[in-house]
Amino acid sequence: MSAGRLTIERIGVVGAGTMGTGIALLSCLGRYATSIHDPDEAVLSAAQTTIGEALAEGADKRWTADEAEAASGRLRAAESLADLAGSDLVIEAAPEDLALKRRLFADLGSICGPETILATNTSSLRVAEIAAGAAHPEAIVGMHFFNPPVLMQLVEVVATEASSTAMLVAATEVAKEMGRTPIRAKDSPGFVANRLARPFSLESLRMLADGLADAPTIDRVVRIGGGFRMGPFELLDLIGLDVNLTIGRSLYEQGGRPERWRPSPIQERMVAEGRLGRKCGLGFYEYGTGRHRERDPDLGIEGPTLGAEELRRIDPAGPEIMLRLTAQIANEAAYALADEVASPADMNTAMRLGFNWPLGPLEFTGMIGADRAAALLDELRERLGDAYVPAPGLT
Numbered sequence: 001m002s003a004g005r006l007t008i009e010r011i012g013v014v015g016a017g018t019m020g021t022g023i024a025l026l027s028c029l030g031r032y033a034t035s036i037h038d039p040d041e042a043v044l045s046a047a048q049t050t051i052g053e054a055l056a057e058g059a060d061k062r063w064t065a066d067e068a069e070a071a072s073g074r075l076r077a078a079e080s081l082a083d084l085a086g087s088d089l090v091i092e093a094a095p096e097d098l099a100l101k102r103r104l105f106a107d108l109g110s111i112c113g114p115e116t117i118l119a120t121n122t123s124s125l126r127v128a129e130i131a132a133g134a135a136h137p138e139a140i141v142g143m144h145f146f147n148p149p150v151l152m153q154l155v156e157v158v159a160t161e162a163s164s165t166a167m168l169v170a171a172t173e174v175a176k177e178m179g180r181t182p183i184r185a186k187d188s189p190g191f192v193a194n195r196l197a198r199p200f201s202l203e204s205l206r207m208l209a210d211g212l213a214d215a216p217t218i219d220r221v222v223r224i225g226g227g228f229r230m231g232p233f234e235l236l237d238l239i240g241l242d243v244n245l246t247i248g249r250s251l252y253e254q255g256g257r258p259e260r261w262r263p264s265p266i267q268e269r270m271v272a273e274g275r276l277g278r279k280c281g282l283g284f285y286e287y288g289t290g291r292h293r294e295r296d297p298d299l300g301i302e303g304p305t306l307g308a309e310e311l312r313r314i315d316p317a318g319p320e321i322m323l324r325l326t327a328q329i330a331n332e333a334a335y336a337l338a339d340e341v342a343s344p345a346d347m348n349t350a351m352r353l354g355f356n357w358p359l360g361p362l363e364f365t366g367m368i369g370a371d372r373a374a375a376l377l378d379e380l381r382e383r384l385g386d387a388y389v390p391a392p393g394l395t
């Protein structure tokens with residue numbers, strides 16, 4: 001089984017929420033006979049409608065009308081998990097709850113048999129923990145899609161130590177057939193993109209805590225000088241401070257509580273006060289009528305840049321903001337390389353496609369220079385503590 005090429009024709013999707021619906025849509029477009037299951041009948045029926053409507057809406061724009069019609073014909077609703085017997089691959093997108101996922105994988109193992117690949121879309125649990133106790137741990141992999149799956153190109157194919165190579169290769173091929181860009185990730189905290197994204201919010205929150213600048217200023221510098229589409233605080237407001245904090249706390253614990261991943265007291269306080277971001281009208285910004293920010297002025301700057309003169313045109317603190325952020329992005333990338341979470345090329349792909357970064361993290365390392373980043377981190381460590389311990393590989 002681990003040697004030959006596996007043929008995937010039938011895909012089962014478990015959980016018909018936000019992610020399951022999007023994944024089933026991609027599966028139909030990828031020409032797979034697709035069965036989607038959800039224990040909630042109303043949710044299951046709504047998902048079928050949503051997929052049908054999305055296929056119709058995208059016709060003549062994202063795909064042809066013929067492709068949409070053919071894709072619709074490949075979808076069926078599975079009333080029970082047992083209806084997924086005979087699938088070549090099952091992708092689980094049920095709630096982020098370890099006990100629930102373990103139960104599901106145990107059930108799927110007996111329903112499907114050892115030749116079926118069982119993939120989880122978990123974003124913060126260890127795949128190996130979900131696989132613990134499964135009859136065939138070699139058949140269990142991660143397929144981590146990003147939200148919304150139909151727009152986000154990245155899929156992290158996550159390998160546990162037990163995952164079969166042939167099954168990982170087959171999952172990677174499926175992601176390609178779905179029109180996505182797969183990368184290979186080690187089963188480690190946050191996998192690749194969510195881990196490498198930590199410094200974007202955490203270092204910005206530390207700069208805010210230090211009083212270096214306020215949130216709108218840091219956002220403006222990061223947008224104009226960093227070339228990011230959104231600043232870190234706007235992004236936190238969009239994602240939801242609570243959602244981001246849950247992921248952050250989980251990574252902090254799984255990683256053995258490294259100081260650089262310690263959740264921000266500012267964020268903890270805001271979440272406790274119910275200032276969760278856009279969804280409740282108040283986060284770092286107030287959302288009511290109209291735009292929450294003015295259009296950025298055209299300063300003739302083409303970010304990403306570390307040019308001090310240019311960055312000072314945005315704000316006097318501009319150079320320090322970009323240097324600190326870039327040094328921490330480079331530092332996390334160096335830690336991730338040391339932990340072998342992914343290849344350098346896959347790390348860059350993950351951040352460009354998973355978070356729309358203008359450059360990959362190792363390209364940011366190239367921009368600042370590893371030595372310069374390490375020297376700055378050493379200096380900051382003396383002043384501000386162990387969140388700034390440089391990764392051994394950086395020096």
Ligand code: NAD
Binds near residue numbers: 147
């Ligand atoms: P969701 O709440 O929108 O959907 C979960 C669905 O699972 C619901 O429809 C629910 O009825 C169903 N469900 C509940 N119990 C079930 C069971 N026993 N068997 C099968 N289905 C069951 O959640 P979501 O946002 O789609 O997230 C699903 C998974 O994808 C989670 O593991 C999450 O961490 C991961 N993920 C989410 C995002 C995101 O941005 N939403 C991104 C990447 C990964």
